[in-house]
Amino acid sequence: MSDLSYFGRTVKHLVICSLTACLFFLPLHHAFADAQKGKQLFQQNCAQCHNPLRDATGPALYGKENEVPGGRKWIYNWVHNSAAVIASGDKYAVNLFNQWNHVQMPPFPQLSTQDIDDILDYVKQVGDEAKQAASAPAATAGQAGGGAAPASNNNLLYGIITLVLAVVALILLQVNNSLNRMANEKEGIETPEPVPFYRNKTYIAIVSLVLFLVAGYFLTNAAVNIGRQQNYEPTQPIFYSHRVHAGINQINCLYCHAGAEKSQHAMIPSQNICMNCHMAINSYSGPQLYTPEGKPVDGTAEIQKLYYYAGWDPKQRKYVNAGHPIQWVKIHNLPDFVYFSHEQHVAVGKIQCQICHGPIQNMDVVYQYSDLSMGWCVNCHRTTKVNFADNAYYSNIFMKYHEELKEGKIDSVTEAMLGGTECQRCHY
């Protein structure tokens, strides 16, 4: 075998390698590695108290790395042991702690600085994307470049690299063909005339493969995002604040969402339930309320809107017409092919509303706290210990686990052990 054809084969390998690299490695790496890790760490460790964009039990984290003294380095110390930073007399830390009513953030010594970087990158990504989405309608083509988020910059970069690699691959293919022909001629073998590129099987195969993968990539992305809308926060017909009702005035969630305990749906209360209290409460004198955009809200005027919907005349103190239904915008929306029951989780599972819905009692405007993805449901089913032994619901079923618990073979039962990861439990 001649040196030339050996060289030709090496070139062929190069072609295959560079194509594989640009098609698989780049998009996959970008989509899954960093963002996914940071998101996971954030949700496991921080999400119960922090939202990237809004104050919750702790402050909103977006942009904090530019505000704290010493940037990320300060945050490493803080996350590893915030009590130590406060005790050291750090002015910023002491102020913060006082502002947040001495709520102690737990220490996370197990997180490496790389882990914390991943978390902060995730927070930054969420924040940048939200900002970009908020400014998108206003931004003109000319301004777009300035505020573009790193995510889309990366996409552009990967796109360019992919294109360059593809061109290199095509050139190498040409070289390979010529080398083959030269080698054959040298050994006296007839070479057929080169096929034009549009009939060349290799080209056709490569182009089809590229189209197939690109289409597949966008399709799966679109499918994974069906109906996903974490942080969705629509404007409602009445500015009704959960912080005022469930927080400051301590009204029980079930007073308004009675369905959560006894049916599949938690239900939004009718205006009759509102009127139980608001026949008497016709003005608002609590703390000043603001829309998420920062505009002040007149609570008393909002209560007047309720009267309009209820058909109530506050002067005559009686109902004067049948009223109009309040068209609350639904925030949480599972796709129709998923079965979810509140009763099973709230009454049987004894899971707090806040585990799934976040700190609702601190929200003036409700937003979707969990992503409601399949992974979210299944992860919890894998890790959550079911209240099993002394739960009437289970007293006559899964006898095997009752015995194993008694014999000490297992010390707890998770929802996954009861079949909570089987497809048909959640999909009809």
Ligand code: HEC
């Ligand atoms: C149990 C609730 C809780 C958890 C969990 C929690 N934090 Fe906090 N965090 C707080 C509170 C409350 C504050 C405000 C300061 C204080 O009171 O100690 C805070 C403050 C911070 C600050 C400083 C913010 C500022 O305004 O400068 C950062 C950064 C931070 N947390 C990051 C994290 C990260 C990262 C995680 C996850 C690894 C995390 N926190 C988990 C409650 C929590």
Ligand code: HEC
């Ligand atoms: C006084 C009545 C009242 C109380 C008390 C109340 N809510 Fe609500 N809740 C409403 C109304 C009205 C809406 C619809 C308007 C909105 O989304 O803000 C709503 C909406 C919601 C939503 C979003 C529903 C959707 O559209 O997907 C959730 C989740 C929720 N409430 C949870 C809670 C939790 C948890 C508590 C207790 C901490 C609670 N609520 C207490 C009246 C109440």
Ligand code: HEC
């Ligand atoms: C159990 C009693 C109770 C129920 C039920 C109730 N409210 Fe209220 N509402 C209050 C109290 C207490 C205040 C605060 C008054 C104050 O601080 O001056 C308030 C304040 C308000 C305000 C002004 C503050 C804000 O949140 O914007 C509005 C608007 C309002 N309620 C709407 C509603 C609506 C709509 C419903 C039904 C979904 C409802 N309320 C159900 C007790 C109730």
Ligand code: HEC
């Ligand atoms: C295990 C997680 C989980 C728990 C716990 C939970 N919810 Fe939900 N909630 C959901 C999901 C998922 C949806 C979306 C359901 C849908 O679209 O069919 C939802 C929807 C809602 C809605 C919108 C109306 C409806 O019924 O679809 C309200 C209101 C609500 N939840 C209130 C509550 C209250 C109040 C509690 C506590 C008593 C609670 N939830 C506990 C997961 C949970």
Ligand code: HEC
């Ligand atoms: C916070 C943890 C948590 C989350 C999140 C969660 N679940 Fe569950 N789920 C449980 C627990 C715990 C049980 C068992 C309750 C019991 O029966 O004691 C359960 C039970 C169920 C069951 C009954 C299974 C059976 O044994 O028959 C279904 C169906 C279900 N969940 C669906 C869902 C769906 C769909 C989602 C996501 C939209 C979801 N769950 C999210 C904790 C969770």
Ligand code: HEC
């Ligand atoms: C604990 C509940 C639960 C179980 C168990 C479960 N799913 Fe899902 N599945 C969901 C939820 C919730 C969604 C909606 C996700 C979304 O909207 O992003 C979903 C979505 C899907 C989708 C649509 C694609 C997507 O990601 O949106 C497919 C396909 C699917 N599930 C297949 C399965 C198969 C196959 C199994 C069994 C191996 C299974 N599911 C088990 C809750 C579950």
